[in-house]
Amino acid sequence: MGKKQTRRRGKVLEDAILRATWQLLNQVGYNVLTIQAVAKIAGTNKNAIYRRWADKARLVVSALAKFGPKPDIQIPDTGNLRTDLGQFFEQAVDYLTYLTSDQLAGLWVDRLRDISVAKMMYRLDAIDNNYIRKSVTQILHQAEKRGELTGQSFSDRVLNLPALLVINAAITAQGKLTQAAMAEIIDDILMPVFSKHEYHRP
Amino acid sequence: MGKKQTRRRGKVLEDAILRATWQLLNQVGYNVLTIQAVAKIAGTNKNAIYRRWADKARLVVSALAKFGPKPDIQIPDTGNLRTDLGQFFEQAVDYLTYLTSDQLAGLWVDRLRDISVAKMMYRLDAIDNNYIRKSVTQILHQAEKRGELTGQSFSDRVLNLPALLVINAAITAQGKLTQAAMAEIIDDILMPVFSKHEYHRP
DNA sequence: TTATTTAAGGTACTGGAGTACCCTGTATAA
DNA sequence: TTATACAGGGTACTCCAGTACCTTAAATAA
Structure with a gap:
């Protein structure tokens, strides 16, 4: 019943962090979201996050890019x-x-x-x-x-x-x-x- | 040689705070300015500031309104x-x-x-x-x-x-x-x- | 297989925002 | 003149950002 058997690294950990960010963003919104809370949900700590993103905004933008809606826009060419x-x-x-x-x-x-x-x-x-x-x-x-x-x-x-x-x-x-x-x-x-x-x- | 003989109140204290804010703003700029530093320069403490302004931005806007430049713009009429x-x-x-x-x-x-x-x-x-x-x-x-x-x-x-x-x-x-x-x-x-x-x- | 390197996790620290609470000086009213 | 109400000042607290440093697990190279 230890805390964790494996120590995640690299992309796996990064994904977990982004997933936690996305989850929290949807739950509480950007302003209320804290790095500490993200770390806790992701089952890691602040350091792992700060090593990858300089601040909350950049972290959230990453999460947005990964999980957020993608624009699906066709460039029209109607002749006018x-x-x-x-x-x-x-x-x-x-x-x-x-x-x-x-x-x-x-x-x-x-x-x-x-x-x-x-x-x-x-x-x-x-x-x-x-x-x-x-x-x-x-x-x-x-x-x-x-x-x-x-x-x-x-x-x-x-x-x-x-x-x-x-x-x-x-x-x-x-x-x-x-x-x-x-x-x-x-x-x-x-x-x-x-x-x-x-x-x-x- | 005590710290202070008088305890300033109301407008007098408010002016001192705004003056300190303006001074610090010009010295270090908005991002570096802290409420604590303003309080120190004004010879008061955070509470007196927080009682008047909800946050740094509003404090600075007040200082700006009091000491900042005023726009002086004439509407031209040159015929073109x-x-x-x-x-x-x-x-x-x-x-x-x-x-x-x-x-x-x-x-x-x-x-x-x-x-x-x-x-x-x-x-x-x-x-x-x-x-x-x-x-x-x-x-x-x-x-x-x-x-x-x-x-x-x-x-x-x-x-x-x-x-x-x-x-x-x-x-x-x-x-x-x-x-x-x-x-x-x-x-x-x-x-x-x-x-x-x-x-x-x- | 073993040694080395890298990064994750833990802990602790600084420093500021913002709040709470209490004591005390000052203005005002009685 | 004295009592009262209020606001300033002091202290201490919580929370979070951000950083530093150390350990230990895991990936990699030898």
């Missing part, structure tokens, strides 16, 4: 830029809604602590490697090939704009992002920016 | 929309840059700790969003009167866009927001959005 954008964002909304849920409150906030107040927007979707940005770039590329856009190149700021807008919308919308909000983003902001024929830099 | 926008943001940048400086790193992060990311952005631009939004509305109104814009009304989302962009830029810029970044925001995004002649909602 506006339609492509609409369909793409429609798919992204559910995932974003989860990432901003109460359960994860405090997580992104912590991730911001060390990287200056910075890159909130980038980091927010950094969890899936600038997925939004890459997809939008692809959609724009398709539009260019069709001749819908006049082969201009877009700045980083413009390429990040869709992610910024949609994340901001998901966040401020409290609940779910509506069709109308999405249409407004696309028609009032994105389309004018992507197809700026009228206005030229002085 | 783009110039107006340029001059306005130029003035706003110094203040925003201070609010997001290393010295204050961690402060906004802490202020957002207990709320979900949802309310985060909302709060983030609540810092100053109204001010920026109101000013931009005024600038747009001037442009309309001059006939620079075709009397269209702008949605909330569009009116909040300048604040969103400039705050995001200040946050992600690490150091100071440059002229170039500002020009990019105005020329690549704001001007096309405000003067969208080419693209029309389907």
